[in-house]
Amino acid sequence: MMLKTKVLVVGGGPAGSTAARILAENGIEVILLERNLSFQKPCGGGTSSSTFDELGISKTLIKKEVKTIMVVSPQGERLEIDLRGGSLNIIERGEFDRALRNSAVEKGVRLIEGDFCRILNDKKYTIEAHVGGADIEIISEYIIAADGVNSKVRTSLGIKPSRAFFTISERIKGVEADLCEFWFGSSHAPHFYSWVFPAEDGISAGTGSFEPEKIKPLFERFREKRGLIPEGQKRLYRMPLWKGDLYTHGKVVFAGDSAGQVMPLSYEGIYYAMKAGEFAAKAIIEEKVENYKKMWKERFQRRFTLMDRLKNYFLKDDVSAEKLVALHKRPEVQAASLLLWIRKDKGREGLKDYIRIFGKFLS
Numbered sequence: 001m002m003l004k005t006k007v008l009v010v011g012g013g014p015a016g017s018t019a020a021r022i023l024a025e026n027g028i029e030v031i032l033l034e035r036n037l038s039f040q041k042p043c044g045g046g047t048s049s050s051t052f053d054e055l056g057i058s059k060t061l062i063k064k065e066v067k068t069i070m071v072v073s074p075q076g077e078r079l080e081i082d083l084r085g086g087s088l089n090i091i092e093r094g095e096f097d098r099a100l101r102n103s104a105v106e107k108g109v110r111l112i113e114g115d116f117c118r119i120l121n122d123k124k125y126t127i128e129a130h131v132g133g134a135d136i137e138i139i140s141e142y143i144i145a146a147d148g149v150n151s152k153v154r155t156s157l158g159i160k161p162s163r164a165f166f167t168i169s170e171r172i173k174g175v176e177a178d179l180c181e182f183w184f185g186s187s188h189a190p191h192f193y194s195w196v197f198p199a200e201d202g203i204s205a206g207t208g209s210f211e212p213e214k215i216k217p218l219f220e221r222f223r224e225k226r227g228l229i230p231e232g233q234k235r236l237y238r239m240p241l242w243k244g245d246l247y248t249h250g251k252v253v254f255a256g257d258s259a260g261q262v263m264p265l266s267y268e269g270i271y272y273a274m275k276a277g278e279f280a281a282k283a284i285i286e287e288k289v290e291n292y293k294k295m296w297k298e299r300f301q302r303r304f305t306l307m308d309r310l311k312n313y314f315l316k317d318d319v320s321a322e323k324l325v326a327l328h329k330r331p332e333v334q335a336a337s338l339l340l341w342i343r344k345d346k347g348r349e350g351l352k353d354y355i356r357i358f359g360k361f362l363s
């Protein structure tokens with residue numbers, strides 16, 4: 001079978017579904033190819049109100065609104081931070097992704113459950129996909145590669161996979177949590193953090209590391225430290241490390257985890273994937289794929305660069321992570337962090353505050 005479309009979106013996660021919906025709203029023919037419509041991505045599911053407000057997503061998808069977060073230093077100092085009217089909203093990824101795909105379909109997107117295999121012809125793009133046990137070909141003028149951290153579109157074009165952390169996470173049912181907890185310390189999360197987030201039916205907890213062979217013992221150490229009861233199945237998944245070196249390749253646009261667009265230090269990716277999907281769609285609507293990189297850089301480059309440098313400083317060892325927590329005792333540091341992370345402030349003021357506070361750590 002051979003199908004033709006103007007835009008093929010590979011991957012029906014937050015980036016792909018957002019791009020597909022916006023394209024269809026603008027009268028553009030789109031096929032959205034998603035490998036597994038029942039996929040539940042391993043994810044803390046914490047995202048700020050901007051995700052809903054800026055991208056027109058229904059707040060009925062929010063399972064819990066977290067108003068206070070807790071950061072814990074390597075030496076065990078605990079600091080609770082009130083989000084001052086803001087919130088970190090917990091969604092269930094299976095349901096959330098399905099809702100985003102459904103709104104794309106309502107706008108006219110053709111959704112196909114199938115696995116992208118490879119690009120057969122990269123002039124007028126012809127790709128091969130497995131759909132229901134058969135191989136099909138899809139011809140499209142544009143491709144949006146929103147197929148996540150292990151992007152096959154990326155490898156199919158001969159582009160190196162992104163550098164990534166390894167994460168391990170699990171769901172523990174029947175345990176209550178009201179806070180999102182971020183635990184720093186090289187004994188359980190070197191260069192990363194361990195987390196406990198509320199979930200619809202309990203909590204989700206996890207940790208990250210560069211070294212896959214150490215991830216299970218690290219998580220065990222965190223569970224002991226935090227006093228978590230062993231429960232069910234643990235899931236391993238890669239999380240990309242932002243480099244900012246991939247936007248487009250011909251008329252292929254990379255959005256979300258496929259382009260490594262996870263905010264350094266906070267390791268937040270849902271909002272940024274959806275914004276990237278929005279920018280990818282807008283650039284294609286304008287028939288100027290080069291505008292995608294411009295839009296992304298204009299909005300996020302300074303923030304990502306700054307956070308990347310702060311991550312390199314504060315997550316390099318326990319002494320620095322201790323300082324990160326200690327600094328956040330100061331109300332003006334909390335205010336600056338909330339403006340940037342929770343409120344997703346678009347202006348330059350929040351960024352300036354951050355540079356004023358943290359500049360001395362960046363030399």
Ligand SMILES: Cc1cc2nc3c(=O)[nH]c(=O)nc-3n(C[C@H](O)[C@H](O)[C@H](O)COP(=O)(O)OP(=O)(O)OC[C@H]3O[C@@H](n4cnc5c(N)ncnc54)[C@H](O)[C@@H]3O)c2cc1C
Nearest residue numbers: 011013014015035043044045046116148256257269270273
């Ligand atoms: C353990 C963990 C916890 C996290 N916690 C948070 C958090 O609390 N808050 C936050 O903001 N971010 C979090 N993130 C990051 C966030 O999950 C990602 O940044 C976000 O999902 C990226 O969206 P995406 O659409 O780019 O990719 P994905 O969500 O990975 O979606 C990619 C989609 O493409 C599909 N696909 C893949 N290959 C193919 C193929 N060959 N053919 C067709 N379809 C394909 C997949 O099935 C998937 O549906 C977390 C990540 C991890 C690993």
